[in-house]
């Protein structure tokens with residue numbers, strides 16, 4: 483869709499033309515594994531077999547490319563399936579990858595347990611420290627710089643444009659995991675990154691009802707490589723999953739506005755709370771990444787982490803004792819969730835330098851009434 487329209491308009495219309503045969507406003511879900519040919523090789527609209535292409539998946543991919551300002555998007559069965567396909571497209575044994583020392587635990591597990599045995603090497607660094615990033619780069623072998631900002635769960639902010647400048651000096655591919663911000667708040671390709679990855683399971687889907695991933699690229703060469711492996715490896719999203727994700731994305735702008743204002747309000751209320759040692763939210767003026775976040779993000783998103791006074795016991799009790807914030811992994815849905823990263827999302831990085839402190843609790847602030855949510859959090863803290 484032409485880029486003349488603003489983000490909220492594109493979120494509803496890009497790749498979503500009405501059905502030409504019936505006029506159905508919402509394009510149909512193409513639940514089919516294969517497509518009839520008009521004579522051998524006579525494909526209708528280029529469609530042959532579902533792993534290679536499906537109109538419902540194509541409509542999601544067109545939408546994602548438009549929202550991230552990318553050349554082409556590829557949709558996958560999960561965020562990790564997309565990451566795996568991307569890394570296989572750009573790495574070979576002997577190559578080196580530099581990633582943040584607080585990336586999503588599953589991303590670290592994918593690289594350390596699947597790619598390292600294959601012959602790739604990994605360095606993890608504090609991505610907010612540009613000198614540390616420069617020092618970790620090996621000019622001969624570093625091929626990928628992997629950035630996640632805001633990071634999970636400590637909400638650290640990395641300066642995408644500054645990291646791009648460092649990486650470009652030696653031709654390193656810059657990948658940004660944009661899951662926490664969503665394309666509504668942050669557009670890494672416009673800051674010079676080469677690739678954006680998403681777990682569409684989170685804000686893009688937005689309703690905690692579908693798993694999915696996406697890889698959005700800005701060059702024909704990369705599109706060719708990722709497109710080949712999407713088909714050749716086959717971790718594609720099914721039609722129903724793609725359709726649910728499209729349905730979620732239509733309201734992304736209004737949802738993320740509300741997620742952000744709710745989280746900002748709750749974070750401000752929690753600052754200085756006697757039961758907390760720290761509040762990690764980039765929208766707070768004393769957050770170390772606040773200025774960079776204010777520059778590269780439209781608002782500060784719906785994720786807050788807190789460090790609970792007294793360590794593991796009170797932290798777990800806090801996580802287990804709220805009513806509206808339900809204890810579950812994942813994030814980015816309309817309903818508020820709470821997670822205890824050390825034992826849940828980040829259990830796989832225990833004992834590595836990505837280990838999450840045992841007093842940290844992560845909140846995915848939903849779009850319920852902010853008064854109800856605030857009362858839920860404060861009540862649970864009072865009972866500690």
Ligand SMILES: *Cc1c(COP(=O)(O)O)cnc(C)c1O
Nearest residue numbers: 560561562586659661681683694
């Ligand atoms: C959830 C998540 C992933 C992995 O995505 P799945 O859809 O669960 O495979 C990757 N990165 C981040 C930041 C995530 O939150």
